[in-house]
Amino acid sequence: MVRTIVLTLALTGLWLLLSGYYDKPLLLGFGAASVILCVYLAHRARMLDGEGVPSGLMPRVFFYWWWLMVEIGKANLTVARQAIAIEPALSPKLLKIVSPTRSNAGLATFANSITLTPGTVTVDLEPGYMLVHALTEDLADEAAINDMGRRVAALEKGGGA
Amino acid sequence: MITLDLVRDIASWALFLIGGAGVVIGAIGIVRFPDFYTRLHAAGITDTAGAELILLGMILQAPSWLVAAKLVFVGFFLFMTSPVSTHAIAHAAWTVGLRPMLGPDLKREGDDQ
Numbered sequence: 001m002v003r004t005i006v007l008t009l010a011l012t013g014l015w016l017l018l019s020g021y022y023d024k025p026l027l028l029g030f031g032a033a034s035v036i037l038c039v040y041l042a043h044r045a046r047m048l049d050g051e052g053v054p055s056g057l058m059p060r061v062f063f064y065w066w067w068l069m070v071e072i073g074k075a076n077l078t079v080a081r082q083a084i085a086i087e088p089a090l091s092p093k094l095l096k097i098v099s100p101t102r103s104n105a106g107l108a109t110f111a112n113s114i115t116l117t118p119g120t121v122t123v124d125l126e127p128g129y130m131l132v133h134a135l136t137e138d139l140a141d142e143a144a145i146n147d148m149g150r151r152v153a154a155l156e157k158g159g160g161a
Numbered sequence: 162m163i164t165l166d167l168v169r170d171i172a173s174w175a176l177f178l179i180g181g182a183g184v185v186i187g188a189i190g191i192v193r194f195p196d197f198y199t200r201l202h203a204a205g206i207t208d209t210a211g212a213e214l215i216l217l218g219m220i221l222q223a224p225s226w227l228v229a230a231k232l233v234f235v236g237f238f239l240f241m242t243s244p245v246s247t248h249a250i251a252h253a254a255w256t257v258g259l260r261p262m263l264g265p266d267l268k269r270e271g272d273d274q
Contacts (some may be wrong), residue, residue, distance in 0.1 A: 020227050065240075074237065076183065076210040083190030083203050091265040092199055115244035115251075118205035122196065122248055123255045133251070133261055135202045 003053040004039060011035045052106035060155045061109075067151065072117050078119040079141060093140040094123070095132045100146075100153040110152040114145060173221040180214030187211055197254055198261040201247060208243040212236075 014140055015031045016022070082088045097114075101107045111122040114132055119139035124131040134140035183206050190203025216236045222231035262269050 014234075017227070017230050074192070076206055079190070079202055080183070080186045080206055080210075083186050083193060083206070086230055088193065089265070090199060090267065092196075092261055092263050092267070094261065111248065112241075112244040115248050116205075116209060116240070118209060119202050119252050121201050121205070123198070124253045131203075131255070133198045133219050137265075139230065 002041065003048045003055050006055040007042060007048065007053050007089055008039050009107075010032065010034060011038055023097050064151055064155055068113055068148075070118070071148070075117045075139065077120045079135060082136065089139075090135060091137045093134045093137070095134060095140055095142055095145070096129045097132050097142070097145055097149065098129050100149045101156060102153070106152055106156045109155070113148055120145065169221050173218040176214050176218030176221070180211050180218060183207065183214060184212035195267055196262045197259060198251065200253055205247065208239070208247070212243075213240050 012031075012035050016033060018033065019027065021027045021031075042053075047053075078099045082090060089092045098108050099107055099112050107125075111125060111130055114120050114122045114130070122130055123133050132145065187203050187205070187207030190206065191200050194203050195198045213236055216232055216239075220229050220232045223232060260269055
């Protein structure tokens with residue numbers, strides 16, 4: 001039920017934002033109808049679960065994104081320095097990272113956060129661990145990646161994602 | 162006289178220049194790095210710093226709140242989708258058996274030299 005409300009609000013917000021019509025009853029009616037149709041179809045396709053609408057992550061995930069953006073900024077500087085260095089000191093490494101997350105949405109958030117940070121890319125997901133390719137010795141910082149994992153796992157606390 | 166418009170123009174110019182530099186550096190990295198996996202990292206600069214800083218500069222120049230909000234959404238969707246596409250090609254390369262160069266000597270598994 002909570003997920004239905006969250007999805008309805010999100011779709012309504014998106015429709016209002018993208019259309020920009022607030023005073024034409026006919027168009028607003030069409031908008032409402034399309035939102036209701038989408039929610040109904042999502043419900044019928046059984047997509048209103050922790051994967052389709054991860055509302056359990058919702059309020060805390062915004063603070064996490066803010067933190068992630070700062071980390072991405074720092075990693076960008078490191079990789080950019082290598083790209084324009086006269087002698088790039090690359091030392092690629094493969095790391096096995098054990099994810100502390102429990103839900104699929106949490107695992108996807110963690111794996112995507114690693115890929116989004118320049119210098120580290122999630123190459124493979126195996127049962128039990130993730131394979132991460134890192135560009136240099138500095139960027140292959142397992143402690144920092146595990147710290148990111150703990151932050152994602154903390155998002156999952158409470159609602160089962 | 163320093164007006165708000167002037168401050169806004171200077172700030173968005175700075176963001177455009179830094180973002181543009183990010184895109185160029187990413188492109189240089191793609192050419193210079195030695196193998197497929199290391200090149201992916203260079204492309205990551207273009208995906209994140211390049212795209213998001215240019216969008217931020219555009220948001221400062223937006224004529225209305227509605228346009229600014231739409232640009233925020235463009236940034237949000239890029240933020241959500243670019244790692245998925247990066248992972249898709251990295252995983253495809255890994256699955257077909259392309260192995261990365263590793264270590265400071267950039268050796269591939271099975272290379273004796």
